[in-house]
Amino acid sequence: MAPSSSHAQTTLDTVDRPSWTPVVALAAGIAMLVASEFLPASVLPALAADVGVSEGVAGLAVAATAIAGAVTAPSIAVLLPRTDRRRVLVGLLVVGSVANLAVAVAPNFVVLLAGRLLLGVAIAGFWSFAFGAGLHAMRGRDRAVSAALSFGVSLATVIGVPVGALVGDAIGWRAAFGGAAVLGVLAAAGIARALPSIPAHPSAGIRMLREALRHRRLMAGVGCVVLVAFGNFAAYPYIRIATERIDADSTTWLLLAWGLGGVAGTVLAGVAAVRLRLLAAAAPVLLGVSLLVAATASTLPLLAVAIVVWGFAFNMVPVATQLWVTRVEPERVESAMSLQVTAFQVAITIGSAAGGVLLDSYGVGTPLVVGAVAAVAAGLGFALLRVPAAAR
Structure with a gap:
């Protein structure tokens, strides 16, 4: 009886102990998007010269992302009221990768700005759903979920921006955005694998x-x-x-x-x-x-x-x-x-x-x-x- 009881207790502990994998995947996703948001600051002089605008005008690439995010955040759940939240989060990371790819190949500032607007949609939408998705995966651990997501943001600012500058200086600013697009796809694959299906709230x-x-x-x-x-x-x-x-x-x-x-x-x-x-x-x-x-x-x-x-x-x-x-x-x-x-x-x-x-x-x-x-x-x-x- 003792071994059986021990086995039962071990099984219970395993069930009760929440997995961090989904939250880590969400943190990686938000880290990639935030690093992409501030990537222009790392390569601004070369970016501006290549697309033929001043550095001041090129700085609008960051503002455009924020403006698109301000419009998207309150509206995305209205537009997707019943869609499985895992599917939405994966889709938004793919959108972010497409946005970075558009910037990487942009022949002019108009195309670059369009890519940055698209990135704003991805960031705001992902932020809006990520916390709820994390709570679904780790019920009752709201402080841990919030800290993990914010840690992804901090990591992006500490590591992502300097790395973007190094890649931009060594290979070119377009390669930095291309690399961000590839990493975004990998982050999307990680969420597709790690996150359970998350039905939308009934209301x-x-x-x-x-x-x-x-x-x-x-x-x-x-x-x-x-x-x-x-x-x-x-x-x-x-x-x-x-x-x-x-x-x-x-x-x-x-x-x-x-x-x-x-x-x-x-x-x-x-x-x-x-x-x-x-x-x-x-x-x-x-x-x-x-x-x-x-x-x-x-x-x-x-x-x-x-x-x-x-x-x-x-x-x-x-x-x-x-x-x-x-x-x-x-x-x-x-x-x-x-x-x-x-x-x-x-x-x-x-x-x-x-x-x-x-x-x-x-x-x-x-x-x-x-x-x-x-x-x-x-x-x-x-x-x-x-x-x-x-x-x-």
Whole structure:
């Protein structure tokens, strides 16, 4: 009887222990898409020269992706209310690969811009569905799922962007986008294999979105997401200028330090999310403080501390806000996530544009200060909003 009981217990433990494979596959997918989103920044001078536009115009390739994402995030579930979510996620990664391939072979800027718009559709759609798919695969482990997906984003910014620059310098910018297309197909194959079939929620579609939009606390939180993301992206596109103001020779390692701080922030956020209201409030405030210090720093050590804390604080925000919107609206996770993604994409577009205007008019310190004010305001907003308790 003892061996039989032992075997039964082992079987039970195996059944109860969730598999990380689907979540790892989802994290790899989002890492590929995010790396693709910021790839133009790695190869901008060569890209601009090859398609015959200025570097400023070529920079629209990133803004176009965010604009397409802002439109796609709230609408994709409305257009695909009953489609199996695994099929949608695989399809979106394939769309992302087609988008990168279009950029790789683009004969002119119009085709390149079309490819970037298509990538925005893939990124926003994938983000909107990935968290719900991860929860389906690992029920009751929302903090782990959110941290894993955000870790994929952090990894993409720390590794993907520098690797893209190296490939672009060694082989050419078109090869960098071609490689991203191939890796996207591999990520799609991984999700097709690792993820179980995920039926759509019975109320998915326009009804779910309409009900989420009527949820006042959710919409107040989405407003706070816009504020904190605006605060970061009013400043982040100009981080290199901020570092060169103090020490141009230290720029590379300071950018790496930002990324490493981001990885640490993502990991810690998954642990600290057990106190979600505190995390959602503290991360934006810490971001605001780091931006203010970066704006006023006059020495390299102080700037380095500010940069690391900046990366640390901001990369806690996606984990905190994903969990916040889905805890507030647990019955409409897809719509809650789509609104969070929309908030980020709108903030990226408006924040980077406003930061550029402030930079040209007043210098690099001003966008950092404005970003700091917006981030602190977001933190205060989250502190005032109650979040329901949930199982770990």
